[in-house]
Amino acid sequence: MVKAKKQVIIFGDMRVGKDSPNRSKRTPTVRKVKSAIVPVDRTKGPPAGRPRVETGGAAVADLGAPTAPQPTLAEQAALDRVDLSVDLAPEHGGLRLAxxxxxxxxxxxYGIEYGEVVDVGRLGAICCKGTxxxxxxxxxxxxxxxxxxxxxNSIGLQNPGVDAVIEKYGPIWQGWKVPVIVNVAGESIEDYVEVARRLDGVPGVAGIELNISCPNVGKGGLQFAIDRDAARAVTAAVRRATELPLLVKLSPNVADVRPIARAIEEAGADAISAINTLSGLAVAPDRTRAFLGNVYGGLSGPAIKPVALRIVYEVAQVVSIPIVAIGGVTSIEDVLDFLACGAVAVQVGTAIFADPELPVRLADDLRAECVRRGLDSYRPLIGTALPKRMGASSAKGAEYRP
Amino acid sequence: MRLVAAELVESRQILPGQWLQSFHAPELASGSRAGQFVHVRTGDYSGLVLRRPFSINTADPATGIVTLHFRTVGRGTEWMARVREGENLDMLGPLGRPFEVDPRSHHLLLVAGGLGMAGIRMLADEAVRDGRQVTILFGALSASHVYPSNLLPDEVEYVVATDDGSLGHHSLVTELLPDYEAWADQAFACGPYPMLARLAQLAAGRRARMGVAKLGRKRGAGRADPLGSTAARRKAFLQVSMEQTMGCAVGACLGCSVIGVEGPVRVCREGPVFAAEEIAWPASA
Structure with a gap:
């Protein structure tokens, strides 16, 4: 009998760990320290005579277009001068993103899956899978x-549990300069608090994002995110349990998101992410049942961008904490739209599947956009589309604040 | 895994609604193994936000050509069928884990249902190259859907079954398995889920039924390889290539999970090839 030669086959996902390429790339980080979100000077608006780059068809078509030619030294110097850093939690030790x-x-x-294709070190931050x-x-x-x-999608929060996440990925994240924000989900306030407590002080965990679009078992399955008091209670409870920067992710599946956003701010959240997916449904091809195993799914992608813009626009007018916008971002135009509606940062989601390099490219595009407008920071781009006078939207009686 | 610009060099319709496209992509052609797949980006992001996964049908490192075989079933594949020669497609790959052939296996049984031929086609090339004997059992609806035999290596034994009996055996392809069970050292299958489930049911317990002695080293006998490991798969009689709607295809979104005996497994990362015993098949199959 001939003895079989031993074959060694190495798979990408098995190499994570000691000899992962990402671990060897640990570099000391030097970040510009600047004040947090500077309030927007709404009297100025964008500089006149510098029209926005054209939107429309091009915005869609150039997703994944070939990269621009290399900038000259002078252009590179101008690009390097632009400050894109932002702090999402100035009051709780800071959550400073490059x-x-x-x-x-x-x-x-968990940030490692795309490791070979995407340079995670150039991302602002990573929000990991719901834990x-x-x-x-x-x-x-x-x-x-x-x-x-x-x-x-209706993944149903498949995950190995917080302890396994800390054990398996914590050491990897610790070696990265990019902050990792752990997305936390639960079925009761106690669940959320316990997860937050276990994440507190773990090296490599830069912050927590609360996914409150989960059914609250203690309250008959009503989602935390659609009930102002439940949203307030869970935010406050987690706030007491951890000193980590705390983001809370809003659900769009509510009649009016503003009271909920205000409650979350009052309960001590450092920042608000908006929005989670919209509840939806697809039918199987044979039309005898719903397509997804869970019947309902969450809608994401360019289709939901107008909804996300509306919610960011509304929330930006009622809270003063930073807003991180999510919803159909696929181009620099989308980033600028969300910034104009009052977001200080954006998350890219579904578009990554088609174009894994998009988030890194958007950061470069934003830098280039600032240079084109003669700005040394992207902050003047924030909130430019919000109503110029207080109470403009109260004309319809939708809002009145003395 | 890498992002590759693959230039379409030839596109032809080999069967009604089924296309065979050849791409020039040397990185994919030289780095892929049978069973792996690519995730192809569609042209119109405003409408089609997801990439489309395709098994690598053949890969020739000498010419740098990879081929994809697909059926037009929706807007993504319809778009693919209209791509002109000379245009570049954005492909992410090679992805997933390949078929694992035991070095001692000389007789390989490949079972394909319809488009499943694309999943096992490259394994036929690899096996013939390595001097193994290959029999392909192919099932289709009718004679007009039968994969052309001239697209297969000459060395392959090609057995056809059609549901309506218009060509070859008048039966489901799965019912041919018992005839070849004794001949085959290992079986590899790709096709619709019910077909794979039926094959898994037929193949279960084969070792005992056939009185197959455990070969191999005495040392370490009794220590089972962990389920899903390469070593365990290499020893498995039946390996199946699974299909599932996919999001990221790199293991990030968990969208393509199927239920395995030890919990959900990702088709894109632990698969698309699984040993049949890793999957929790429905009892009624």
Whole structure:
């Protein structure tokens, strides 16, 4: 009998760990320290005579267009001068990002999956997959499907549980200069608090993003995100449990998001992420059942951008904490739109699947846009589309604040 | 895994609604193994936001040509069918884990249902190259859907079954498995889920039924390889290539999970090839 030769086959996902290429790249970070979000001077607006780059068809078509030619030394110097850094939690030790382009929870795994294709060190921050106290197997397949201009997903928070996440990924994240924000989900306030407590002080965990679009088992399955008091309670409880920077992710599936946003701010959140997916449904091809194993799914992608813009626009007028916008970002135009509506940073989600390099390119594009407008920071771009006079939107009686 | 610009060099319709496209992509052609797939970006992001996964049908490192075989089933594949020669497609790959052939296996049984041929086609090339004997069992709806035999290596034994009996055996392809069970050292399958489930059911317990002695080293006998490991798959009689709607295809989104016996497994990362015993098949199959 001939003895078989031993074959050694190495797979990408098995190499994470000691000899992962990302670990060897640890470099000391020098970040510009600047004050947090500077309030927008709304009297100025964007400089006249520098029209916005044209929007429309091009914005869609050039997703993944070949990269621009190398800048000259002078151009590079101008690009380097632009300050894209932002602090999302100045009151709780700071959550300073090198640039305002994050990757959204659920679309980037734990940061290692795209490791060979994407240079994670150039991202503003990574929001990792939703993490719960105990391991979860998630929903029955199929779990994703494409819809016009978007996709539906119902993963069902499949994850190995907070302890496994800390053990497996904490050491990897610790070696990265990019902050990792752990997205936290739970079925009761106690769940959220316990996860936050275990994440507190873990090296490599830069912050927490609360996914409050989960059913609250203690309150009959009502989502935290659609109930102002529940949203306030869970935010306050987590705030007491941890000193980590705390983001809370709003759900769009509510009649009016503003009271909920205000409650979250009052409860001590450092920043608000908006928005989570819209609840949706797809039908199986044979029309005998719903397509997704879980029946309902969350809609994401370019299709939901107008909804996200509306919610960011509304929330920006009622809270003073930073807003991180999410929803259909696929181009620099989308980034600028969200900034104009009052967001200080944006998360890229679904578009990563088609174009994994997009988030890194958007940061470069934002830098170039600032140079083109003669700005040394992107802050003047924030909030330019918000109503110039207080109370403009109260004309319809929608809002009145003395 | 890398992002590759693959130039379309030839596109032809080999069967009604089924296309065979050749791309010049040396990085993919030389770095891929049978069973792996590529994730192809569609042209119109405003409408189609997801890439489309395709098994690598063949890969020739000498010419740098990879081929994809697909059926037009929706807007993404319809767009692919209209791509002109000379245009570049953005492909992410090679992705997933390949088929694992036991070095001692001389008789390989490949079972394909319809488009499943694309999933096992490259394994036929690899096996013939390595001097193994290959039999392909192919199932289709009718004679007009049968994969052309001139697209297969000459060395391959090609057995066809059609659902309506218009060509070859008048049966489901799965019902041919018992005839070849004794001949085959290992079986590899790709096709619709019910077909794979039926094959898994037929193949279960084969070792005991056939009285196959455990070969190999005495040392370490009794220590089972962990489920899903390369070593365990290499020893498995039946390996299946699974299909699932996919998001990221790199293991980040968990969208393509199927239910395995030890919990959900990602088709894009732990698969698309699984040993049949890794999957929790429905009891009724």
């Amino acid at each position: 640039n305002p382009i994050l990757v959204a929870s659920g679309t980037f795994g 719960t106290l105990r391991p979860r197997a998630g929903n029955p397949p199929p779990r994703v499907t494409e819809t016009p201009g978007g996709m539906l």
